Structure formats: structure tokens, C-alpha cells
Amino acid sequence: MISRRRLLEGAGVGAIVAGSGIGLDLLKASAASLDLPKGLPSGLRAEAVLEALPGKKPLIKLTYRPPNYETPIADFRTAITPNDAFFVRYHLADIPDVDPKTWRLTVGGDGANGRLQLSLDDLKAMPATEVAAVCQCSGNRRGLVEPHVVGVEWGYGAMGCARFKGVRLKDVLDKVGLKKEAIELVLDGADGPVLDKTPDFVKSIPVAKAIEDGLVAYEMNGAPLPHFNGFPARVIVPGWTATYWVKHIISITAATKPFDGFWMKSAYRVPLGRFPLLARFPSQDTDSNTPITEMVVNSLITSHDDGSNVKAGAPLTIGGIAWDAGYGITTVEVSTDGGRTFTAARLGEDLGRFAFRTFSLPVTPSAKGKLTVTARAINKVGQTQTAELIQNPAGYHHNVMHTVTLNVA
Amino acid sequence: MRSIAVAAFALLIAAPALAQEEAIELKKAPGLDKVEGNCAVCHSLDYIQMNSPFPNAALWDAEVTKMIKTYGAPIGAADAAAIADYLKHNYGS
Numbered sequence: 009m010i011s012r013r014r015l016l017e018g019a020g021v022g023a024i025v026a027g028s029g030i031g032l033d034l035l036k037a038s039a040a041s042l043d044l045p046k047g048l049p050s051g052l053r054a055e056a057v058l059e060a061l062p063g064k065k066p067l068i069k070l071t072y073r074p075p076n077y078e079t080p081i082a083d084f085r086t087a088i089t090p091n092d093a094f095f096v097r098y099h100l101a102d103i104p105d106v107d108p109k110t111w112r113l114t115v116g117g118d119g120a121n122g123r124l125q126l127s128l129d130d131l132k133a134m135p136a137t138e139v140a141a142v143c144q145c146s147g148n149r150r151g152l153v154e155p156h157v158v159g160v161e162w163g164y165g166a167m168g169c170a171r172f173k174g175v176r177l178k179d180v181l182d183k184v185g186l187k188k189e190a191i192e193l194v195l196d197g198a199d200g201p202v203l204d205k206t207p208d209f210v211k212s213i214p215v216a217k218a219i220e221d222g223l224v225a226y227e228m229n230g231a232p233l234p235h236f237n238g239f240p241a242r243v244i245v246p247g248w249t250a251t252y253w254v255k256h257i258i259s260i261t262a263a264t265k266p267f268d269g270f271w272m273k274s275a276y277r278v279p280l281g282r283f284p285l286l287a288r289f290p291s292q293d294t295d296s297n298t299p300i301t302e303m304v305v306n307s308l309i310t311s312h313d314d315g316s317n318v319k320a321g322a323p324l325t326i327g328g329i330a331w332d333a334g335y336g337i338t339t340v341e342v343s344t345d346g347g348r349t350f351t352a353a354r355l356g357e358d359l360g361r362f363a364f365r366t367f368s369l370p371v372t373p374s375a376k377g378k379l380t381v382t383a384r385a386i387n388k389v390g391q392t393q394t395a396e397l398i399q400n401p402a403g404y405h406h407n408v409m410h411t412v413t414l415n416v417a
Numbered sequence: 418m419r420s421i422a423v424a425a426f427a428l429l430i431a432a433p434a435l436a437q438e439e440a441i442e443l444k445k446a447p448g449l450d451k452v453e454g455n456c457a458v459c460h461s462l463d464y465i466q467m468n469s470p471f472p473n474a475a476l477w478d479a480e481v482t483k484m485i486k487t488y489g490a491p492i493g494a495a496d497a498a499a500i501a502d503y504l505k506h507n508y509g510s
Contacts, residue, residue, distance in 0.1 A: 051469030051508065059437060072437050073461040101459060156471040158480060202459045205489025270487070 078165035089168035119190025119262030149406035177222030207270035302333030448503030
């Protein structure tokens with residue numbers, strides 16, 4: 009639950025802000041300076057503010073409770089997203105302060121030969137591994153979907169890339185032993201709903217994907233996980249959307265039947281065959297839809313805000329990041345003529361196939377006026393971004409090529 | 418995983434709501450009290466602004482129904498109707 013202490017602390021701050029015109033003016037000023045993409049719902053553009061959660065720098069607040077805060081584009085100029093800039097996403101508002109001393113991870117289930125509980129010290133005593141991986145909300149860019157669909161109306165920043173350190177799920181599972189009948193791992197975190205009748209946020213992943221790439225991570229960029237990113241430990245499913253990266257993980261259950269909780273059976277589904285995805289989750293398929301799985305190939309221009317002013321004749325560098333589900337980015341192409349022609353950009357350091365890959369292309373705008381800059385990424389299996397949105401009911405997998413318009417003067 | 422009874426949470430938020438939520442200003446119109454009294458039990462009311470003004474009447478009806486049927490919000494028929502009307506008239510398309 010939201011602790012009484014935090015509520016009361018919050019109330020105190022609120023009273024101060026509400027009681028001083030300065031506080032509210034500042035809030036309004038930060039909203040005005042945000043200049044969010046015009047494609048977002050006008051209601052969101054009016055209410056979003058830059059605001060800092062405890063342990064975070066100011067991020068774009070979409071909703072206070074449960075907290076949904078996205079990362080400003082300017083914080084994506086490096087391949088690694090700092091912890092204090094990393095986005096925050098919760099479905100349900102009962103978010104406990106987990107005590108690392110009493111925290112336990114329970115591993116078992118009818119698909120396991122045994123059951124055990126691990127303390128944080130137990131976990132840290134096991135062989136550790138580190139992977140740089142993109143954690144991206146399935147609904148990143150939902151707010152840009154036309155026609156709009158209901159949900160958290162994210163712009164571009166419901167994602168981040170960090171070096172996650174922890175223990176392989178395979179090693180955790182080896183401690184109890186998996187039966188060959190085990191098909192899914194059911195993942196539950198310490199957070200939950202306000203009301204008993206609200207379905208708790210519980211997810212499952214295929215055993216095969218868990219064993220291949222999964223981690224129980226307790227560090228992020230060399231530091232303990234921030235509270236709002238799943239302290240003290242969360243599951244990492246590199247390549248797959250963040251819905252499976254269960255925060256504050258307390259229970260991993262090996263199951264011999266498909267898990268049928270609300271957040272699997274009804275939520276986070278895409279129409280069957282709509283997206284060119286290779287990774288499948290067959291035990292959860294229906295005749296018409298399938299769980300969202302891997303991320304689609306994507307890129308983002310981060311060097312320049314949309315509408316920035318630049319000088320004619322002065323060299324500049326268009327830069328950004330590209331990512332996919334872990335097949336690997338091979339090429340990022342940039343167009344400065346509205347998408348008619350594309351030039352291959354230089355790729356930055358390769359931090360691993362699951363990480364953001366930076367790109368850059370020097371450009372010298374010659375003519376005054378508008379310069380339309382578009383980027384598109386291509387991955388090792390030949391997938392690329394779309395020019396038009398692939399429609400789906402919940403607004404997932406938005407990978408329409410990102411365009412910024414520069415004013416050349 | 419965790420959850421608490423409605424009554425306990427209502428008590429908690431009956432004291433001044435979460436700090437920053439005071440900054441949320443919904444339109445003052447009939448039904449706002451029902452919105453504040455019901456919807457804010459589980460989530461801040463910026464969810465409403467964020468998803469506006471594009472939902473049409475049918476979509477706002479569906480949202481209210483989803484909160485009751487899917488998420489288990491204990492909202493009676495009269496309050497549900499007042500909430501839906503408020504949303505349609507103030508935050509709908």
C-alpha cells in the first residue's frame with residue numbers, strides 16, 4: 009500500500025504548494041515550457057508537468073497516482089539512460105516501500121520440483137551477469153496514435169536503456185529444478201491494487217524465453233534499482249516489452265498450464281498476424297489475438313527538438329538512438345528532404361544487441377526555411393520502421409519513423 | 418500483490434489528497450463530487466484530462482463500465498451514471 013507516512017509527507021508538501029502562488033506558478037511555468045508533441049491529446053498537453061518523484065530528476069508527469077512519468081527526449085542523447093531519468097510506469101497504486109532485509113523471492117509452482125525462498129543476500133551470492141537492455145513500455149507513443157485510443161497517453165519517453173545486473177533466471181530455476189511440463193513462469197511483484205477486487209498485476213512469460221535471456225536484476229547502472237523502477241529486484245526480459253519486466257518481484261511460479269490472469273488473458277494483446285514479430289508466446293494465443301512479445305525496430309532523433317532553430321551554412325549533427333528486440337541494428341538512415349532520399353548514419357558504440365545504439369549524421373543545411381529530418385532503423389533480420397501506424401486496439405508497437413522539423417535561418 | 422480495504426484507503430485520502438494531486442483542476446460541473454468520491458479512490462484524476470477530449474459518449478460509458486466490471490470499483494448505478502454524464506459533457510468529443 010501507499011504508506012501512511014508517504015501520504016502525510018506528501019500532504020505537507022501539497023499544503024505548501026497550494027498555499028503559495030509561487031508554487032503553482034512554477035508548476036504552470038513548467039507545463040508551458042514542456043512543449044509536448046502536438047499529436048498528443050490536448051487534455052494531456054494541458055495537464056502534463058515536469059515534476060520530480062523522490063530519487064528522480066524532473067520527468068514528464070502524465071499521472072500522479074499510480075505514477076506514470078516519462079523521460080524527456082533530451083535525456084536520450086546517450087545510449088544509457090541515467091537512473092534518475094528512467095521512466096516510471098505503474099498500473100496500480102498500492103506501491104510498498106520494500107524493506108531489503110525482509111524481502112524474499114519465492115520460487116516454486118507445479119512446474120517445479122521444489123520450492124525455495126531467496127533473500128537479497130542469497131541472490132547477490134549467486135553468479136552475477138550484466139546486460140545492457142532497453143526497457144520500453146508496450147504503449148510507448150500511444151498518445152500519438154490517431155485516432156486516439158484510451159490509456160496512458162505516452163509521448164516518446166516511456167522507455168530507457170540501462171545496464172542491468174543480476175542473476176540469470178535459468179540459475180534461479182536450476183535451484184528448484186524445472187519439470188519438463190513447465191511452460192510458463194508466472195511473475196508477481198510486491199505492488200498491487202488499491203481494491204481487493206481489482207486484478208493484481210501478474211504476468212507470465214514462456215519458460216524458453218526466461219531461460220534464454222531472463223534475469224532477476226538487483227542493480228541498474230551500477231546502483232541499486234531505484235524504488236520506482238522495482239527495488240530491490242525486478243525481472244528483466246531483454247528484447248520484450250516492459251510489461252513482462254515485473255518490478256518488486258516476490259514470486260516466480262513455474263506453471264504447467266497457461267496463466268489466465270486478467271493482465272495476460274485480456275490485456276497486452278495484439279491482433280494475430282498484424283505485426284511482423286518473430287518471437288511468439290504460443291501457449292497464450294487465441295484464435296484472434298496474441299500477447300505482445302518483442303519490441304519492434306525503432307529509432308528516435310534526440311539531437312534536436314522539433315521546431316529548433318539552426319543556421320544556414322553551419323554544420324550540425326543529427327543524432328539519436330535506435331533499438332530493436334535484440335536481433336541487432338545494422339543501419340540507421342536519415343533523410344533531410346522529407347523522406348525522399350536517405351543517407352546511412354554512423355553508428356555509435358555497440359553496447360550489446362539489446363541496448364540503444366546511437367547514430368549520427370553531419371548535415372549542413374544550405375537553404376533557409378524548413379528542414380524536415382526523418383530517421384529509420386533497419387535490423388539484422390531486415391525489419392524496418394513503418395511510414396504509417398499499424399492500427400491495433402490498445403495502441404501498441406508505435407514505430408512510425410520519427411520526424412523533426414528544423415527552422416533554418 | 419498487496420491490497421487494502423476501501424474503507425481504510427478512503428480514510429487515508431480523506432485527509433488532504435496526495436501532495437501534487439492538489440494541482441489537478443477538473444472542470445467544476447454537476448457530477449464532479451461523484452468523480453472525486455469514486456474515481457479518486459484508485460487513481461489520480463489527471464487520468465481523465467490525459468484521455469481528453471477524444472472519447473465520445475460511448476467510449477466514456479465503456480470506461481466507466483470497465484472500472485466497475487473489470488477493475489471492481491464499487492460504484493452504484495446512480496453514481497456511475499452521474500460520472501459518465503460528467504465525463505461526456507466535460508471531457509468528451
